[in-house]
Amino acid sequence: MNLKQHIEIMLPAIEKELQDQVARLDARLTSHFHEMLTYHMGWTGEGAGREATGKRIRPLIVLLATASLGSDWKTSLPAAAAVELVHNFSLIHDDVQDNSAKRRGRPTVWTKWGVPMAINAGDAMFVISNLAIMDLIKVHPAETVVRAATILHDTCLDLTRGQFLDMSYEERNDLGLEDYWPMVGGKTSALLSACTHIGALLGNAGEAEQEAYRQFGFHLGLAFQVQDDILGIWGDEAVTGKSTASDLVEGKNSLPVLYALGRHGKFAERWKQGPITAGEVKAVAAQLEEEGGRSYAEEMSEKETQIALGHLSKADPRGAAGESMLELANMLLKRNQ
């Protein structure tokens, strides 16, 4: 079985588990509340469907981790749902915080129902993730449930830390490379490391094995984020698509930018003068590349990828699920195997 086949089997099970979890709000008085969550999850409302749900990468990683230990991935479904619900809770609140009107091409929850309702919808999504992880008690010993929940909660605290750093950076103009990793560690890597860690725990991995899975997820997250930073400036969409989509226009403190700020060259000078306009994007991106921002980021992405793969090799995932996890990692990092 390859990754595509794993996805075909696992995805409907993930979607069913998610829908069952969110259905906790599906009652007479709260059907409209329930609708806010099903809309955000991509199941209902205008534009509902595969495009709107997202790829469910995180729950897939949980299930593949469990399966790659020779255990039954179905016993990890509540945990897979929990991490995806955490991800989506953070998206609902992020969209309010960033004042983003669109998500996956559709109006965001706050755009449709207002900020107060969106905050509450995010809170509910978060609570349901907590209830989902507790559902593991149906098939796992209580000690394991407490351990899995603690990993998830620790991760959520990391998410709020990363979000705090990200938001506080907006007011600073003295940022350097050292500010990048703690933010990205919280915002992207924490949740991916929880996926591989919890998946391994539920697959009955030993302590050392769990740690290898955890580290694999963490560095996969870092490599993925750096890759995403590069594409946000030099990717097809950023360059040839509408230039307003460029991370440069959005003022994002990505790795290439923070690297170049430390060089104090022409790019840094321009960056500190205020927002880059769509018309400037090509020239500023070229300047940033000339000052080494791109090659530095590519180097870092490759370095984190190698660290991630080293941990994966140490984790020694078994069988077809192990191969699918490697395939998924390569897909995320846009690498050919």
Add this chain to the structure above:
Amino acid sequence: MNLKQHIEIMLPAIEKELQDQVARLDARLTSHFHEMLTYHMGWTGEGAGREATGKRIRPLIVLLATASLGSDWKTSLPAAAAVELVHNFSLIHDDVQDNSAKRRGRPTVWTKWGVPMAINAGDAMFVISNLAIMDLIKVHPAETVVRAATILHDTCLDLTRGQFLDMSYEERNDLGLEDYWPMVGGKTSALLSACTHIGALLGNAGEAEQEAYRQFGFHLGLAFQVQDDILGIWGDEAVTGKSTASDLVEGKNSLPVLYALGRHGKFAERWKQGPITAGEVKAVAAQLEEEGGRSYAEEMSEKETQIALGHLSKADPRGAAGESMLELANMLLKRNQ
């Protein structure tokens, strides 16, 4: 030992546990983030001190419930902290949702640090409550921890339901008495019932006993809320203090108001015409009283109080802690024993 003495012993322990839990954010990069939470908790910043912390009623109830079963209340401290953190997380988000500039006489978190940071600070407070309840594992069996956490999470879902109803009522003008109880059940009673329920669980109560404690907390919450509704219209502050503090001016859908709306009299007519001004408060309150809003609410408060006390009697709390819990209930309901 009476209630005053219980409070003198328990309160410092509660405060220490809360500070230790919140200190999870006390690190080099997130000290400013940590400060948002310590400020809201009333420990730091302008106006810090006893007036700013609130009374910590909820954690006291958890500890008294455990102690009233003859168990060591100290083993319930992480749970006591967890419920107080949940309460405070909801306050931080409520203040954003209600656009409230002040809380306990001090600027709210969003007023000081902006809405995006306040949403994130509330999220972090919530995550820390989840981590606090997991800390029970240090002294309780894993099965008990999972049970306590599940009770807490179910309660949080009720809180978001209550909040949803409360916010959605703002857009409606067809509200009736039947709309009151589901909202109040979520907004006030759910957390109080979690306090008595979890306190009893951790005190090793049997199933029937736990249910009696839970019901006591739930109806105590209903009686307390109705009492609060009455004071918000006819209490000293609402009448003789600045009339802008009246729930009538704030347009709150309290029990006396919903009762009178169902009578379709002069009060209902005026209410539907838009906001009550400070100058009208006395006359409108008198009209509401004439139409039976006050006596109906007093009747309901008394009814819920009797139900609560009936469950407490069935729960049969022991010793001095049991008497202190009754004293606390009477204090909350502003009754003489």
